[in-house]
Amino acid sequence: MDRQRNAILEVLLDEYDYTHRSLADEVNQVAETIFGRRGDCSDRHVRRWISGEVRWPWTRYLLPLERIFERPPEAIGFIPRGAASANLPRPPEPEHQEEDPMRRRRFITASAATTVTAVLGIDQTPARGRLSMSDVGRVHERIGRLDAHFFAIGGGPLVGVATGYIDRLRTALDGCTYGDRVERALHGAISSLYATAGWACHDSGDPGQAALLHTASLQSALLAGDASATARAWSNLALQARLEGRHREAVQITRAALDNRRARQNPHIAALLHARLAIGQARTTDRTGAARSLLAAEQAYDRADTTAAPTWLEFLTPAELSGLAAIAHQALGHYERAEQSTVQALALLPDPMRRSRAYYAVQLAELQTARGEHERAAETVARIDASTLDSRRISDRLATVRRTLTAQEPRP
Structure with missing residues (x-):
C-alpha cells in the first residue's frame, strides 16, 4: 500500500508547538502515569508516524497520544490495521485514582465572578495541561470582546475583570506546559490585558494605578518580543x-x-x-x-x-483620527478647526462605540463653550446620553461643562 503522510499529526505538532523530540518526551511522561513506567518513545518514532511509515502505533504510544491531544487516534490521523486494532485495551484504573490532569483540564472558576466576567467567558482558563495556539486564539478572542465592552460602556467595571484575567493567565503560565511560540503569545496577551486595564483605570480616575499597569504592559510586550504590543505600550x-x-x-x-x-x-x-x-x-x-x-x-x-x-x-477609524486631530488643533488654539474635526468624528463613529461618542460629544461642548457658543453647547450637552456609561473621566468633564454653562445663565 502506498505510504501516505500524516498531515493531521503535522498540523497538531504545529498547533501545540511540539518538536519531534518534545512530543516524544511528552509521550514518555504520560506513559508513566498510565502504565507505571516511563515510555521508550523517541523522535524517530514521531518521524515514522508523520511520514506514514507507521500508520497505527503500538498501544503504549497511542494511549498517551490520545491524552496529549484529547482526541481518539483516528482524529490524530492514524489508520487502524483492522477492526480489532481500533479497540484499544485500557489499563485498569486504581481505586479512588485522582483524575490525571493531562486527560481533563482543570478550570479556574472565580469565586465572585462579575457579570462582565461571566458574559465574556473569561473565568474559564486552563490551569493544567498542554496549551496550544488554539488556546491562545481563544484568549485573544476574549480580550477583543473585553475591549469592545470598554468602547461600549467605558472602563469603570473592567479594571478588576482585566487584572483578574491576567492572574488566571499567569496561573496557566505556571501550571501548564507549552512551547516557546505559545509562551511568547501568552506574554503578548498579558501585555494587551495590562493595556486594557490601564485605560480602564484612566476612566475610573486612577492615573497612578494606570501608570503602573502601562509599565507592566511594556514589560510583558518585551518578553513577548512583539513589536506591535511594544508600540502600544509606549503609546500608552x-x-x-x-x-x-x-x-x-x-x-x-x-x-x-x-x-x-x-x-x-x-x-x-x-x-x-x-x-x-x-x-x-x-x-x-x-x-x-x-x-x-x-x-x-x-x-x-x-x-x-x-x-x-x-x-x-x-x-x-477615520472617526478616531478626526477626533485626535481635533485635540491637536485645540491645543494649538485653532478652536474652529478643532470643532469641525470633532463634528466629523461624531458623524463617522459607529453606533456600538458609545463611550467614544460620549467622549467626543463632551469635547464638542467644551470647544463650543470656549468659543462663547453657550446655546449650542447646551444643545450638545442635552443630546449626550451617558446613563449607560461607567467612565468617571467622561462624567467629570461633562459635569464641568454643565457647571460652566449654569454659571453663564442670566440670573432672574
Whole structure:
C-alpha cells in the first residue's frame, strides 16, 4: 500500500508547538502515569508516524497520544490495521485514582465572578495541561470582546475583570506546559490585558494605578518580543505623560516608539503614533511639527487599506483620527478647526462605540463653550446620553461643562 503522510499529526505538532523530540518526551511522561513506567518513545518514532511509515502505533504510544491531544487516534490521523486494532485495551484504573490532569483540564472558576466576567467567558482558563495556539486564539478572542465592552460602556467595571484575567493567565503560565511560540503569545496577551486595564483605570480616575499597569504592559510586550504590543505600550505611556502634564516627555516617548522599524512599517500603528505625536507637539507649541505629524498620520492611514489592523487597533477609524486631530488643533488654539474635526468624528463613529461618542460629544461642548457658543453647547450637552456609561473621566468633564454653562445663565 502506498505510504501516505500524516498531515493531521503535522498540523497538531504545529498547533501545540511540539518538536519531534518534545512530543516524544511528552509521550514518555504520560506513559508513566498510565502504565507505571516511563515510555521508550523517541523522535524517530514521531518521524515514522508523520511520514506514514507507521500508520497505527503500538498501544503504549497511542494511549498517551490520545491524552496529549484529547482526541481518539483516528482524529490524530492514524489508520487502524483492522477492526480489532481500533479497540484499544485500557489499563485498569486504581481505586479512588485522582483524575490525571493531562486527560481533563482543570478550570479556574472565580469565586465572585462579575457579570462582565461571566458574559465574556473569561473565568474559564486552563490551569493544567498542554496549551496550544488554539488556546491562545481563544484568549485573544476574549480580550477583543473585553475591549469592545470598554468602547461600549467605558472602563469603570473592567479594571478588576482585566487584572483578574491576567492572574488566571499567569496561573496557566505556571501550571501548564507549552512551547516557546505559545509562551511568547501568552506574554503578548498579558501585555494587551495590562493595556486594557490601564485605560480602564484612566476612566475610573486612577492615573497612578494606570501608570503602573502601562509599565507592566511594556514589560510583558518585551518578553513577548512583539513589536506591535511594544508600540502600544509606549503609546500608552506617552499618553500617560501627556495627561500628567509632561508634554515634552510624551513627545520623546512617542518618537522612541516610532524609531522601531516594524512599528513604523505597520500603517495602523504609524497613524496612531503620528496622531498622538501631533498632540504632544501642539502642547509644546511646535506648530510646524504638529502639522507635519498630522499629515504623516493621514498618509499612514491611507496606506492601511491594504493591511489588517492589529486587534487592539480596531478602534482606529477615520472617526478616531478626526477626533485626535481635533485635540491637536485645540491645543494649538485653532478652536474652529478643532470643532469641525470633532463634528466629523461624531458623524463617522459607529453606533456600538458609545463611550467614544460620549467622549467626543463632551469635547464638542467644551470647544463650543470656549468659543462663547453657550446655546449650542447646551444643545450638545442635552443630546449626550451617558446613563449607560461607567467612565468617571467622561462624567467629570461633562459635569464641568454643565457647571460652566449654569454659571453663564442670566440670573432672574
